[in-house]
Amino acid sequence: xxxxxxxxxxxxxxxxxxxxxxxxxxxxxxxxxxxxxxxxxxxxxxxxxxxxxxxxxxxxxxxxxxxxxxxxxxxxxxxxxxxxxxxxxxxxxxxxxxxxxxxxxxxxxxxxxxxxxxxxxxxxxxxxxxxxxxxxxxxxxxxxxxxxxxxxxxxxxxxxxxxxxxxxxxxxxxxxxxxxxxxxxxxxxxxxxxxxxxxxxxxxxxxxxxxxxxxxxxxxxxxxxxxxxxxxxxxxxxxxxx
Numbered sequence: 112x113x114x115x116x117x118x119x120x121x122x123x124x125x126x127x128x129x130x131x132x133x134x135x136x137x138x139x140x141x142x143x144x145x146x147x148x149x150x151x152x153x154x155x156x157x158x159x160x161x162x163x164x165x166x167x168x169x170x171x172x173x174x175x176x177x178x179x180x181x182x183x184x185x186x187x188x189x190x191x192x193x194x195x196x197x198x199x200x201x202x203x204x205x206x207x208x209x210x211x212x213x214x215x216x217x218x219x220x221x222x223x224x225x226x227x228x229x230x231x232x233x234x235x236x237x238x239x240x241x242x243x244x245x246x247x248x249x250x251x252x253x254x255x256x257x258x259x260x261x262x263x264x265x266x267x268x269x270x271x272x273x274x275x276x277x278x279x280x281x282x283x284x285x286x287x288x289x290x291x292x293x294x295x296x297x298x299x300x301x302x303x304x305x306x307x308x309x310x311x312x313x314x315x316x317x318x319x320x321x322x323x324x325x326x327x328x329x330x331x332x333x334x335x336x337x338x339x340x341x342x343x344x345x346x347x348x349x350x351x352x353x
Contacts, residue, residue, distance in 0.1 A: 117149065117152075117153045117328055120131060120133040121153050121156040121159050123134070123319055130156060131267045132353065133160065134159075134163045135161075135163070135182070136162070136165075137162050137164050137165075137168060139159075139165055139170045142169055144180065149187075160352060161198065162197075162199065164199070171176065174226050174232070179235065185238075186237075197242055197350055197351065200243050200244070202243050206265050211259065216246050221250065225254075225277065227284075229273070231273065241284055241285050242286045243287050244255075245288050245310065246288065248287035248295035248298075249293055249294035251285075251298075252302060254281070255281050258277040259276050282303055282306075285306060285351060286346065287307060290309075291317065295307065296334060306346070327339075327343070
């Protein structure tokens with residue numbers, strides 16, 4: 112089923128790769144080796160711009176050493192393309208969440224973020240970028256502050272082995288899709304304007320289409336035109352190489 116979907120989406124975007132971008136789904140059975148095979152099979156096709164992961168390549172919700180072959184395969188393509196190869200991190204914990212209104216879209220993202228950082232993935236593969244889809248971003252400054260605080264208290268004894276403070280990896284490697292997050296927009300300097308991606312979420316309940324522009328204008332009343340462009344289009348164009 113995964114291969115069938117990837118064949119379909121790659122065929123679809125190949126009709127106009129300068130306009131369309133496809134993300135291949137990685138299989139979550141068979142280990143990281145199967146994921147590498149699927150990356151090699153489809154990711155270099157016209158218009159294919161990254162991967163979507165529902166869990167880590169080894170098939171679980173815990174990072175394992177075998178996953179490095181996948182990070183390496185993505186990093187190799189990032190070097191070849193002179194641009195980051197994107198991992199679009201699906202909400203790996205969604206299956207464990209009760210069916211509540213969407214206030215908790217970010218629920219699982221901080222844990223996955225810290226796992227990737229503390230596992231040293233970005234020390235080994237500095238070309239990688241991660242996009243968390245539909246998680247909003249107002250929570251990011253708090254997480255950066257708290258993880259650094261605990262890291263500096265524990266590292267003298269625990270010797271985590273990171274080359275930089277966790278917040279620095281977060282600032283350089285993670286991006287966040289949001290639909291409505293006025294708090295996040297007010298804190299954009301602490302998050303990083305180049306890390307924020309607007310989404311209309313059509314056709315789901317969070318979408319304001321066909322009145323999206325009204326929401327954009329209202330929520331971005333204090334945002335400069337340059338920053339607004341980055342959030343609405345420029346960041347996506349850079350990440351997905353349009």
